[in-house]
Amino acid sequence: xxxxxxxxxxxxxxxxxxxxxxxxxVLRDVSLTINRGESVGLVGESGSGKSTLALAALGYFKRGxxxxxxxxxFDGIDMLDLGRDDIQKIxxxxxxxxxxxxxxxxxxxxxxxxxxxxxxxxxSELEADEFDHxxxxxxxxxxxxxxxxxxxRYPHELSGGQQQRVAIAMALAGQPDAxxxxxxxTGLDVTTQAHILELLRDLASDRNMAMLYVSHDLGAIxxxxxRVVVMYAGExxxxxxxxxxxxxxxxxxxxxxxxxxxxxxxxSLPVALDGRPPMPGEMINGCAFxxxxxxxxxxxxxxxxxxxxxxxxxxxxxxxPGKISQLPRASKTAARKKPSASGKPDAALxxxxxxxxxxxPDFLASLLTSRKDPPATVEGINITIVKGETxGLVGESGSGKSTILKSIAGLISPKTGSIALEGQSPLTAKVEDRPAxxxxxxxxxxxxxxxxxxxxxxxxxILAQPLRLYFRLSGDDLRQRSIELLEKVRLGSxxxxxxxxxxxxxxxxxxxxxxxxxxxxxIVLCDEVTSALDxxxxxxxxxxxxxxxTQQQTTYIFVSHDLxxxxxxxxxxxxxxxxxxxxxxxxxxxxxxxxxxxxDVLLGAVLEPDPEKAPxxxxxxxxxLSPPAQGCPxxxxxxxxxxxxxxxxxxxxxxxxxxxxxxxxxxxxxx
Amino acid sequence: xxxxxxxxxxxxxxxxxVLKDLASRPSGAIGLTLVIFHVALALVSPYIVPFxxxxxxxxxxxxxPDAVHWLGADHLGRxxxxxxxxxxxxxxxxxxxxxxxxxxxxGFIGILFGLVGGRLDEVLMRVVDAxxxxxxxxxxxxxxxxxxxxxxxxxxTLAFFYGIPxxxxxxxxxxxxxxxxxxxxxxxxxxxxxxxxxxxxxxxVLDTLMVEGAMRWSWMLLxxxxxxxxGFGVSPPTPxxxxxxxxxxxxxxxxxxGVIGPVIALSSLIIGINLTADAxxxxxxxxxxxxxxx
Numbered sequence: 001x002x003x004x005x006x007x008x009x010x011x012x013x014x015x016x017x018x019x020x021x022x023x024x025x026v027l028r029d030v031s032l033t034i035n036r037g038e039s040v041g042l043v044g045e046s047g048s049g050k051s052t053l054a055l056a057a058l059g060y061f062k063r064g065x066x067x068x069x070x071x072x073x074f075d076g077i078d079m080l081d082l083g084r085d086d087i088q089k090i091x092x093x094x095x096x097x098x099x100x101x102x103x104x105x106x107x108x109x110x111x112x113x114x115x116x117x118x119x120x121x122x123x124s125e126l127e128a129d130e131f132d133h134x135x136x137x138x139x140x141x142x143x144x145x146x147x148x149x150x151x152x153r154y155p156h157e158l159s160g161g162q163q164q165r166v167a168i169a170m171a172l173a174g175q176p177d178a179x180x181x182x183x184x185x186t187g188l189d190v191t192t193q194a195h196i197l198e199l200l201r202d203l204a205s206d207r208n209m210a211m212l213y214v215s216h217d218l219g220a221i222x223x224x225x226x227r228v229v230v231m232y233a234g235e236x237x238x239x240x241x242x243x244x245x246x247x248x249x250x251x252x253x254x255x256x257x258x259x260x261x262x263x264x265x266x267x268s269l270p271v272a273l274d275g276r277p278p279m280p281g282e283m284i285n286g287c288a289f290x291x292x293x294x295x296x297x298x299x300x301x302x303x304x305x306x307x308x309x310x311x312x313x314x315x316x317x318x319x320x321p322g323k324i325s326q327l328p329r330a331s332k333t334a335a336r337k338k339p340s341a342s343g344k345p346d347a348a349l350x351x352x353x354x355x356x357x358x359x360x361p362d363f364l365a366s367l368l369t370s371r372k373d374p375p376a377t378v379e380g381i382n383i384t385i386v387k388g389e390t391x392g393l394v395g396e397s398g399s400g401k402s403t404i405l406k407s408i409a410g411l412i413s414p415k416t417g418s419i420a421l422e423g424q425s426p427l428t429a430k431v432e433d434r435p436a437x438x439x440x441x442x443x444x445x446x447x448x449x450x451x452x453x454x455x456x457x458x459x460x461x462i463l464a465q466p467l468r469l470y471f472r473l474s475g476d477d478l479r480q481r482s483i484e485l486l487e488k489v490r491l492g493s494x495x496x497x498x499x500x501x502x503x504x505x506x507x508x509x510x511x512x513x514x515x516x517x518x519x520x521x522x523i524v525l526c527d528e529v530t531s532a533l534d535x536x537x538x539x540x541x542x543x544x545x546x547x548x549x550t551q552q553q554t555t556y557i558f559v560s561h562d563l564x565x566x567x568x569x570x571x572x573x574x575x576x577x578x579x580x581x582x583x584x585x586x587x588x589x590x591x592x593x594x595x596x597x598x599x600d601v602l603l604g605a606v607l608e609p610d611p612e613k614a615p616x617x618x619x620x621x622x623x624x625l626s627p628p629a630q631g632c633p634x635x636x637x638x639x640x641x642x643x644x645x646x647x648x649x650x651x652x653x654x655x656x657x658x659x660x661x662x663x664x665x666x667x668x669x670x671x
Numbered sequence: 672x673x674x675x676x677x678x679x680x681x682x683x684x685x686x687x688x689v690l691k692d693l694a695s696r697p698s699g700a701i702g703l704t705l706v707i708f709h710v711a712l713a714l715v716s717p718y719i720v721p722f723x724x725x726x727x728x729x730x731x732x733x734x735x736p737d738a739v740h741w742l743g744a745d746h747l748g749r750x751x752x753x754x755x756x757x758x759x760x761x762x763x764x765x766x767x768x769x770x771x772x773x774x775x776x777x778g779f780i781g782i783l784f785g786l787v788g789g790r791l792d793e794v795l796m797r798v799v800d801a802x803x804x805x806x807x808x809x810x811x812x813x814x815x816x817x818x819x820x821x822x823x824x825x826x827x828t829l830a831f832f833y834g835i836p837x838x839x840x841x842x843x844x845x846x847x848x849x850x851x852x853x854x855x856x857x858x859x860x861x862x863x864x865x866x867x868x869x870x871x872x873x874x875x876v877l878d879t880l881m882v883e884g885a886m887r888w889s890w891m892l893l894x895x896x897x898x899x900x901x902g903f904g905v906s907p908p909t910p911x912x913x914x915x916x917x918x919x920x921x922x923x924x925x926x927x928x929g930v931i932g933p934v935i936a937l938s939s940l941i942i943g944i945n946l947t948a949d950a951x952x953x954x955x956x957x958x959x960x961x962x963x964x965x
Contacts, residue, residue: 019695409859410859411855411858411859431858431859431861432861434861436861439859439860439861442859443859443860444855444856444859446852446855446856447852448852451851451852451853452851452852452853452855452856453853454853454870454871454874454875455875456874456875457870457874465857465860465862465870466860469860469861469862501956515856519860
């Protein structure tokens with residue numbers, strides 16, 4: 001045996017015993033090495049075993065899982081042969097983990113300083129009186145503003161990005177030689193994510209650490225990793241340098257994953273990667289990917305392909321790495337844009353000076369104090385949506401985009417202003433008071449199908465709800481229509497009796513889409529409908545929505561924080577910050593200069609799965625909790641702020657032509 | 672059993688699936704066997720006991736176990752084995768009726784509080800808290816002393832007091848469910864309030880209530896036995912485990928067989944119910960700990 005690498009996983013197989021008594025493998029014969037100063041990205045869809053592998057490197061296995069075969073070494077230490085005490089010394093010390101949801105992994109009742117000090121107590125040689133100094137040092141290292149003040153704060157007083165930084169500081173407390181990162185930026189805003197990735201990149205190179213970065217986000221991987229390992233169904237299918245893997249993937253699965261990511265540079269919709277990965281324990285004779293592969297032939301289903309090196313230096317588990325070029329790189333069907341109708345297009349929905357606030361007027365307080373109401377969450381929204389178009393609403397969390405959707409759906413009453421459907425008098429604020437026809441015309445699709453489908457209802461029951469309510473269907477008619485709807489979202493009638501728990505993420509979201517379309521709506525409100533899904537599934541749902549729009553002439557309002565996704569599907573984009581409109585216009589105009597400064601910041605932070613494209617970080621990733629009382633909403637973070645005028649005056653709406661409007665004090669020519 | 676009747680409101684199929692899952696788990700299989708055994712015993716014991724439970728034979732007084740009297744005789748010379756076999760009838764009858772009643776009324780009020788929300792909910796919950804802060808035995812004794820110790824008093828009393836903690840559980844479960852998107856989706860579609868409660872809320876709260884009911888059942892059994900032990904439950908000469916333990920307690924040092932029988936019987940039933948409740952929670956997917964691996 002040769003000397004092991006710094007982190008060395010050899011021929012590792014991990015599995016569990018099913019209730020039927022069979023051994024089910026979750027990881028199959030996985031080998032992975034990481035040297036000091038090297039960062040390796042681990043990619044794959046959910047369930048591919050990537051997190052299991054990362055945790056195994058820590059010598060940790062989820063309940064029920066056990067090592068069937070193989071070895072794990074860390075700096076020459078056999079991680080599978082360590083006692084509890086020894087392994088605890090290494091974990092969190094020399095080998096640190098940064099988990100996904102650090103906000104939840106910080107103890108809510110302990111001050112930040114105490115939490116970081118605790119990591120020091122466990123994993124450093126420092127004396128107690130040196131802790132304070134070191135804590136501040138660590139917080140400075142992760143670029144947190146004003147660390148001295150921060151140590152006495154509680155986790156809930158910090159934003160998600162700041163909490164993530166604290167988690168990184170705690171991981172650094174033990175002077176780690178290696179970092180394991182499990183989706184460390186998922187769930188953070190785009191600008192925050194870009195900043196955290198820069199930080200991780202710099203830390204890794206400054207300290208010569210080995211880094212294993214687990215993520216489904218190829219954009220993030222491209223930013224921090226030198227080498228990429230692609231996993232599928234518990235096996236490594238491709239590994240090589242980040243450049244090779246991301247630029248010219250030599251495995252059909254990696255190719256499919258990359259093609260399913262919407263990109264800013266792309267005009268068309270991404271290509272969906274159809275099918276679903278095999279479940280652990282499913283019997284596969286040949287290649288696990290064969291049934292989803294565009295170039296599979298009889299050799300692929302006959303025997304499993306081995307992981308072999310190819311001439312360009314990667315290791316590929318495929319019989320035909322040469323044929324990858326036959327696969328489509330981009331979808332031929334561009335998103336169907338609204339028909340350039342002759343004459344004046346019909347308005348589908350008009351939002352007139354819409355303002356929404358969550359703050360409840362407190363009668364007593366208003367009598368006793370002269371304190372003014374806090375600024376409204378959403379204010380001054382004037383948008384007319386044309387029939388058959390897709391309007392994308394973008395912005396970071398807290399931008400009020402979901403609030404606007406809820407208000408259109410009647411779930412939140414506006415403070416002032418109105419929402420009206422084509423040529424009708426304004427809609428009543430509350431959903432309870434709306435006439436049935438208006439209810440039917442507006443349908444809402446939610447972000448997370450796990451939450452928006454009742455877990456106790458079968459698909460048939462789910463689809464029956466709108467069909468009974470709006471069309472009074474029953475018996476055979478109901479069944480017939482339900483099957484039609486299932487076929488429309490490319491699912492068969494055999495799905496009718498299934499429960500949501502028996503469906504994959506993508507299938508669930510299709511059911512949610514079918515339920516919305518059951519109402520034969522005029523306007524469909526999509527609230528981050530793809531952000532809880534794997535990229536491959538996301539592309540499929542985007543394609544489906546586009547197809548349905550073509551068939552049904554539906555109008556969409558599509559809310560997302562992902563600028564590339566919004567670009568792929570929308571005709572027009574509205575950029576929101578703190579509930580105020582920054583910029584609105586046709587897709588092509590908004591994604592091209594001149595930009596509103598905020599649009600510029602957002603676009604700069606977008607991560608493309610391309611190691612050569614670096615994000616442009618022009619604004620801090622501070623999270624503002626409430627909009628400023630007057631002036632421009634973006635005044636506090638704007639990198640191009642011109643002076644006090646930004647703080648006092650509401651920015652003018654500058655008409656750029658073609659319906660493109662930028663709300664900014666800076667003259668359009670300078671933007 | 673409270674559990675199965677409530678499931679049938681959700682879907683016929685699911686009862687079978689859940690029961691199969693329940694029986695396939697070791698804890699469920701053992702638990703169910705114990706519970707079914709005790710229920711069956713309560714039904715048939717009067718016909719199979721070897722001796723009359725109230726037959727006193729002074730020559731046998733406190734004699735130890737032998738081939739005829741398997742568990743010996745008590746201080747009045749009654750056959751302990753026969754009395755043990757029959758000692759759960761009263762307890763199972765009272766708690767078997769009172770448990771579903773407790774879950775129904777507590778669940779109803781809890782869901783109502785959860786839906787109403789706001790200040791009224793706050794006030795009502797503080798009343799519940801105040802109530803729960805009193806020792807249960809004190810509250811119960813007041814009612815029993817006032818109204819007597821018959822079954823017709825015990826059932827409503829137990830149902831009332833054991834329904835109060837159910838309010839908390841039902842309210843919390845309701846809060847969890849109404850915050851979820853599928854309730855918002857139904858609201859946005861324009862379904863009526865009744866329809867949302869019936870279709871969206873209830874099926875999701877019922878699971879929690881069922882498990883809660885099973886747990887309450889075992890606690891109620893203990894409470895009932897404690898009342899009997901204190902002399903406020905079953906009146907002699909009706910055999911009851913709590914009463915038997917109380918009677919035999921004084922002779923425990925030289926005639927321990929008087930307590931062994933009823934103690935084993937009572938604990939095996941309670942363990943059985945707890946195991947079943949535990950497995951039921953797992954079968955219904957409420958217990959998150961079982962989600963591993965993957």
